[in-house]
Amino acid sequence: MKRLSLVLAVLVSYSSYSYSEEVYGSTNNASAAGLNWVMTNVLPQFAGLEINGLVYQYTAVKDPESDMIVYVQNENADGNGYIFRNADDWSGLPGNTINKAFVIPNSLGELWGDGSIQIEGEGSVEDPSVIYTYKYDTCFDPQADPSCPGYEEIVEVPEIPFSDPLEDQLVLDELNRQAQIDREEEEEDRRRRQRESKIKDALENLLGDGSNPELLSAEAEKMALALFSVNLPTDYYSPLEGGEYIETVILDGGDIQDNQKARRANFAQQVLHQQMVDSQYGSDASAQQEK
């Protein structure tokens, strides 16, 4: 029994064995179609692809006396500067075929922008060849393959058929019922407003001239007639009756004497007031007062 369990365990572990693999490769000649190339057309599109080498070759055709510099280069993917650039200075030298190889510390392919062979000076480049070597991990994205470590089973999402709620009979019935209720409420509201309007009109008529006595009870009619029988003023400018009020107080004994105490107090207050005013205008005012 133990042996059987062991065998089953081995089989289970074997069946669930997962691995990732690094794949190495090289591109075709990037410059086969010209001295400028687009890297996305050169590199295979694998997630996490890294460039680890570059080999280029071309033949410089030139006059030995002339100046010529050839740049083999790749821009940064963001277009700012170069991620790789090598210059071959052929100035004062006869042309020849040059062959160079570079080892590049693993560099993400997505960082590499468009490449080119640029010539400065007099001369030309023939038979160019630029080849990139690369590597990538087949399980860079664990979901790429069920055998990748870290792979998670994809949860099946049940397909729910789409149905337009506006085509559902129950919803339509409910909408129609709601619409009917709205119509009834609107009709009821309209009738209510109509009734209120009629009552208002009747009241206005009643309160107007009393020409519709049949709309009121006998008591109300009496009250209304009493109300309308009050004579209200017809003019806001009625004249007021005026007259003359005759002096009725008679002094006994002749003249009224001056109050001396009151005069002194009045004078003292006047002096005090003058001093206060002078203090605001300084010595000149005081001098003037002294004069």
Added chain:
Amino acid sequence: MLKPVIVLAAGCLIATGAAANTEIIGTVDSKCIVISETPGIYGNPTPNLLTTDPSNGGVKPIIRYDVISAEYYKARISYPDAFSTAPSLDDVVNWDGSVTVSEVSNTDMSGYDDNKVTYNNVTEYDLTVAGSTWFTIASEADYGSNKSLPAGTYNAVVEAECIPL
């Protein structure tokens, strides 16, 4: 009493004065490597002619020199002046050939051809720049005076040496 002491001291000196040899080992790795990259093939455009000219069905051999240290070596390349193996020949073979720099890894090497020294079937280059240099050798064997070469297989050897200066 003093003498024995001196004798004893001399005896001690003799005992401690024994000779010994020790070894110093050094290894020198070559800083110049010669690699045969492309073997040559003779084409046979006419019965009397064997040539490596591609237009006549031949392939020129290519030899690569990898020099790690500049200005310490010179390349000596000899194109063939005899067959190493061939059918029996009873007439003279006229040999011709050349050596040229066909590829470089540094633009400064493109001046090698201007400075090469040629004598007999030998061409010498001063390897003044570190890096790889590819040399292409052309060879041609003309048999007799328009005489047909005997049928068979012909082999010839290009000698390439890296000679320390």
